[in-house]
Amino acid sequence: MTDLNIHRQTQVNQDDLFLQDIFAGWSAVGQKTLPCKYFYDEKGSQLFDQICQTPEYYHTRTELAILARALPEVAQYIGPHADILEFGSGAGIKIRKLIDALSSPRTYIPIDISEEILLASSAQLAQQYPELAVFPVVADYLSPIQLPEQFSHQSEHKKLVFFPGSTISNFEPQAAIHFIKHIRALLGEGDALLIGVDLVKPAERILAAYNDAQGVTAAFNMNLLQRIQNTYQTDLDLDTFCHRAIYNVERSRIEMHLISTVQQDIQIEGRRFAFAEQESIHTENSYKYSLESFQLLARNGGFDCTHCYTDAQQLFSVHYLTA
Numbered sequence: 001m002t003d004l005n006i007h008r009q010t011q012v013n014q015d016d017l018f019l020q021d022i023f024a025g026w027s028a029v030g031q032k033t034l035p036c037k038y039f040y041d042e043k044g045s046q047l048f049d050q051i052c053q054t055p056e057y058y059h060t061r062t063e064l065a066i067l068a069r070a071l072p073e074v075a076q077y078i079g080p081h082a083d084i085l086e087f088g089s090g091a092g093i094k095i096r097k098l099i100d101a102l103s104s105p106r107t108y109i110p111i112d113i114s115e116e117i118l119l120a121s122s123a124q125l126a127q128q129y130p131e132l133a134v135f136p137v138v139a140d141y142l143s144p145i146q147l148p149e150q151f152s153h154q155s156e157h158k159k160l161v162f163f164p165g166s167t168i169s170n171f172e173p174q175a176a177i178h179f180i181k182h183i184r185a186l187l188g189e190g191d192a193l194l195i196g197v198d199l200v201k202p203a204e205r206i207l208a209a210y211n212d213a214q215g216v217t218a219a220f221n222m223n224l225l226q227r228i229q230n231t232y233q234t235d236l237d238l239d240t241f242c243h244r245a246i247y248n249v250e251r252s253r254i255e256m257h258l259i260s261t262v263q264q265d266i267q268i269e270g271r272r273f274a275f276a277e278q279e280s281i282h283t284e285n286s287y288k289y290s291l292e293s294f295q296l297l298a299r300n301g302g303f304d305c306t307h308c309y310t311d312a313q314q315l316f317s318v319h320y321l322t323a
């Protein structure tokens with residue numbers, strides 16, 4: 001296997017963090033919650049890849065088609081020998097398209113919390129692109145991160161942050177601005193952020209994408225409970241929950257919930273939590289933006305909206321934002 005220069009920044013045990021978040025999210029007065037970042041264990045990451053291939057989930061196919069058109073232009077704007085940083089690197093199909101389009105990119109810094117998947121995909125990339133220096137960073141990118149020096153302000157090379165897949169949709173709008181500001185702070189003038197953003201559209205189309213006929217999204221949502229069952233001492237019974245995705249029109253967001261189909265008490269590691277029949281655990285928000293509302297957000301985050309690409313049906317968008 002290719003030698004990789006790996007940066008690890010996960011001091012806190014993920015199982016301990018997850019347990020703390022379950023306790024906090026289930027003992028709150030009112031709506032119970034679980035953070036969506038816990039979807040992505042090994043099984044969850046596989047299920048997410050399957051979601052991306054369902055006929056209803058238009059996001060991935062559409063973004064890839066937009067990228068095919070946009071990337072030759074992006075390569076012109078950013079120029080040769082760029083340093084690329086990617087948040088939440090995943091399966092690696094889109095990054096290959098970007099690397100292939102750019103002229104002799106210098107470094108690639110993928111940041112992901114799932115160490116196994118990150119290291120496997122980084123090793124493959126390093127082998128496939130021997131000229132590219134790959135520096136994987138194992139970290140939760142929602143926490144402050146110390147980046148490898150190759151991505152420092154001093155470098156005379158242009159920097160490009162790649163954040164595809166509309167992961168920004170899973171941030172609350174204020175947190176999204178905060179995160180975009182954080183990205184801006186990593187960049188110097190003329191550097192850029194290339195980001196994919198899902199667009200507002202008729203509710204039926206969006207609802208279908210989160211209630212696919214094969215039930216993959218349901219399995220993805222239910223896997224959070226499976227992860228609890230696999231990790232902790234619990235009497236949790238998966239058969240007493242079901243998946244629900246609703247579209248909240250006022251807030252332009254899909255909400256995913258896990259619904260308790262019975263009244264019950266659930267015990268986890270010695271703590272009990274009461275559920276009423278039909279009570280929900282809110283597991284994810286996925287915000288849908290108009291081109292204008294996202295561009296406003298990007299400007300509030302300190303970027304110029306230099307170029308914007310969409311498909312003919314305006315299902316999805318890719319923005320080239322300049323620092």
Ligand code: AVI
Nearest residue numbers: 051165166167169170217286
């Ligand atoms: C990763 N993220 C942009 C996906 C979304 O569409 O919000 C996660 C997802 N949840 C259900 N299906 C896909």
